[in-house]
Amino acid sequence: MRVVVYQGQYGVFKKDELDLTMPAVQTCIGLYAISEQHDYILCAHFDTELRLLQNLQDIKQSLERKGISIMSLRATIFGGDGIQSYMRCTSPSTHIGNKIIHFLKTQGSFAEYSSQNYSGFVPKTFNFIYKRGCKITEGRNPRDFSGGSPLAEQLAIKRIRVRPEHYTFAQAKMEDVSRLYL
Structure with missing residues (x-):
């Protein structure tokens, strides 16, 4: 299954035959987490601090609906702080x-x-890739943006029309795109 997780989105996906990308984590924060007890991966692409706790609670509830305890996760956070x-x-x-x-x-x-995949003062673009294993790459690859749900892409386009510092509380709500990839 091909999945693309754009900024302002998250999802919990079965790892079997998964081809997932989370592209262009350069100005935001990326998170991927493997459930050690289950065959699932969580990916989230954060672009604002507004509503952060509520978004994290929503992610936790999404995990629980799939029978996954948040305690079973091994999470890596990457990106941020580039110019x-x-x-x-x-x-x-x-x-x-x-x-x-x-x-x-x-x-x-x-x-x-992740100390290796952190922008620091030099801007870098990181892309998360899952295909029979986790990998973070640098640079831009058009393939990382293609092949996902058209609705997920439309939601991302709508979201990036507003800069995060202008988000309302409602606009800062992250979208659970898991349902788009059943």
Whole structure:
């Protein structure tokens, strides 16, 4: 199954025969988490701190609906704080990643910030890829954006028309795109 997780979206997916990308995590925060007890992966592409706790609670509920305990997750957070962070995320954006890590740890998950895939002061574009294993690549690859749900793509286009600092509380709600890939 081909899945694309765009900014402002998250999903919980069965790993069997999964071909997933989460492209262009350069100005935002990416999260991927493997359930150690289940055959699922969680991916989330955060682009704002607004409504962060509620979005994390929504993600937790999505996991629970699939019978997955948040405590079974081994999570990696990446991206943030490049100069381009000022274009999309509130700056500096690593504080968002640190809040995500704190939330996950207080829920009993293992969570860490990737020291290798962190923008720092030099802007970098990171892309998460899952195809029989996890990989983060640098640069831009048009294939990473293609082949996903047309509705997920439309939701992403609608979201990027507004800069995160202008989001309303309702606009900051992340979309669970799991249902689009059944």
